[in-house]
Amino acid sequence: MSRPPLDALDVSRIRQIDESMRGHVEELLRSTAAGADRGRLLQRLKGLDSDMHHHFEMEEQGGFLDGALAHDPRLSAMAADLLRQHPMLSHDLKQLITTVENAPAEPAWRATFAEQLHGFINRLVEHERAENRLVQDAYHDDIGEVD
Numbered sequence: 001m002s003r004p005p006l007d008a009l010d011v012s013r014i015r016q017i018d019e020s021m022r023g024h025v026e027e028l029l030r031s032t033a034a035g036a037d038r039g040r041l042l043q044r045l046k047g048l049d050s051d052m053h054h055h056f057e058m059e060e061q062g063g064f065l066d067g068a069l070a071h072d073p074r075l076s077a078m079a080a081d082l083l084r085q086h087p088m089l090s091h092d093l094k095q096l097i098t099t100v101e102n103a104p105a106e107p108a109w110r111a112t113f114a115e116q117l118h119g120f121i122n123r124l125v126e127h128e129r130a131e132n133r134l135v136q137d138a139y140h141d142d143i144g145e146v147d
């Protein structure tokens with residue numbers, strides 16, 4: 001199995017995600033590329049898990065999607081889809097933690113982990129982008145009606 005190149009993930013896209021999660025994500029990418037020990041990876045993964053949990057909780061408890069939907073109820077199906085991604089992303093991150101916790105002594109697990117990590121970060125970034133886009137669309141249409 002070949003290790004995915006680090007540039008497979010466009011690092012500039014990470015700016016799309018919340019600041020509380022970005023530090024963990026950047027450090028995870030650096031640590032993974034540098035072959036950091038499992039303890040360090042686990043610490044960062046658990047930090048990201050905790051930040052992501054709080055971030056999702058804020059969004060779900062009457063967060064910014066509600067404001068956007070009040071402006072444009074037509075986007076509600078898309079918003080519901082995005083909120084359904086939260087438990088899936090949480091599950092993916094828990095899987096990554098399990099991968100590192102159960103990693104065998106030989107280094108072969110690192111290639112799988114790097115691949116899974118990049119896939120997860122891409123999904124997380126895409127999720128956040130879609131939410132931001134939904135909010136922009138809701139207000140953009142609103143402004144359009146005023147014009």
Ligand SMILES: [Fe+2]
Binds near residue numbers: 082083086127128131
């Ligand atoms: Fe979200």
